[in-house]
Amino acid sequence: MSAAAAPVAAVRPKVDQDAAPWRRVPLVAVGGTVLAGIALPLVLARISIGDYLITLLILFFMQAVVAQSWNLIMGYGGIYSFAQVALFAVGGWTTAVLAHSLGWNPFIAMLFSPLVALLAAVGIGLPTLRLRGVYVVLLTLAFHELARVFAVTGPRFISGGGYGLVSVPTFSFGNAVGQQRTIYLYYLAMVIFGIATFAIWRVIHSPLGVAVTALRDSETYAVSRGINQFRIRMILFAISAFFTGLAGGYMTHYNGGISTSVFDFPRLIDLLAMIVIGGWGTFAGPILGAAIIIGLDQYLVAIGDYRALFEGLILAGIAVFAPQGLWPVLRKTYDRYLGPEPPGPPAPGLPAPAQAVEEIPEIQRGGGLS
């Protein structure tokens, strides 16, 4: 029993490149983006409004993390969770309490935010994720409301007397002050953004992600193929909460405090607008959306109170008339004019790839008034 019994090395079957288009992401593009991200603050630091732009980018990174996490459950998972801001707040409060009341180092304290947010997500998920649609909307909104009430009226070390926690220690990078410190803050935000984006990318393109999409598109079929709906949703929700909590922790130390105004409805709407405008259920949509909302915001300050009015109308308009958002449009344009040639027709002799499955009409939902 030597050669014959030698354990066969587990060879992963090579994934067909055409069947897995996501594997064709050019390393150059990723590397270039990362390098640009690293170089950007060094360049921006030399221009007069550079500091301001760097802060905007930090804001963008964090909002994009939260929007991406939300899109993961809402766009891909089809779970209408409105607990996103509450989970962000859970992350923020965790680190704020640890750093403020116990005097922990912000860097250490921040590591606990995603974990506590994850626990909170499991807590919300257990009763919620077995339900569907409208029930999820209600229970997650209820969690949002309960978290808000608790943050306002809870014990003093949490509520800070009703306004939230102020004077939470901020990040300190050695003796760096002023612009140097902003640049370090930028890098930290970028690392968080990078980790979150990569993780979400991996999740979407893993068997888990495929299962999620299958559940969203045809629940009955997916379940009948042996996908455990509750477990998949739970894992997805936990991942989403993890990164949301992390962003919450970062923002708390970045701002040096967290106030109960994070629960304000407009914040939730901003995030929703990022997802919807960028592209619901697409990978890059929320990132694009975050860039657009944060960029536009600087101009929209001038119109003040009209901002919310326009935002609401644009949100409604896009949801109804262009439900795919902007990203698919951009993508199509890129593919048409700049993208690589699409793979040619299959070589003769090979079976033609299966044509798109004929669309199965949705089963008429009964129900009705009683």
Added chain:
Amino acid sequence: MSTQFVQAVWGGVLFGSAYGLMALGLTLVWGAVRLLNLAHGALFVVGAYAAYWVVAFLHLPILVGLPFGVLAAAAFAYAMHMVFIRPVIGKPGFDNSTLVATVGISIAVSAAALLIFNPQYKVVPPVLSGSTIVAGVQITYQGLLVIGTSLALFAIVYLFLTYTRQGMAIRAVSQQTEAASLMSIPVVQTYGIVIAISGALAGLAGVLLSPSFFLSPNSGFHPLIQALIVTIFGGLGSIRGALVAGFILGVFESFVEVFYGVGWAQPGVFVLIILMLIVRPNGLFGIGEVRRL
């Protein structure tokens, strides 16, 4: 019978009627159109502000403001249907689109209310003023009016759906859209009518309830949550369910409030609803979950 007990019962019946009133329109729209109208709170605000406008700027009595508010909310709901709901009826992604669109509309309404009026709390005068004391508890006439209106509206909506031609058309559409359209019932128009009726109900609730809840641009949020809770508790799309659930939740909340303090009322209700969803996932009078969103 202690004063506290009477207080709790009165508060419970009053809350219950108010919740039922708010939930009625929501459950109607869900049952017939399968639309989760997250702008229901916005309709509430539209009705209340319209009535306020009539009273404060035109100096007319609230009895003129009340029908004006109801009509304004109904018209707004119908406009919402024409612009944002109708284009996606029958298309894939109806749920996503309408969910986001109705959230967008409610934001726009709050923002518009903030621009037209100001953020200060407004007082809409009650339709009936005055009160009487029963067993040491103040019973307002407005409260009695709310209870009466709520019960009457449930009866009217029930009779309308059961016996009138239009009501039967609505039920037909809600049960079998395709069969109904084959019987030449104008489906989309029926949807519009249901949405307008639900708007009128929300507007009426807005005018009648805002004297006790005060009115600000964001007043719609709380009633929306309450209406959602009641609707889910009672069973989505069920009109009896909304009535019964409204009273159960109202009395429960009131008793918790009177005997354990205001702070426990909301958490208590949420615990109750979670328990309810575990025991009966479809609510009190719900029809099978499989058939829903």
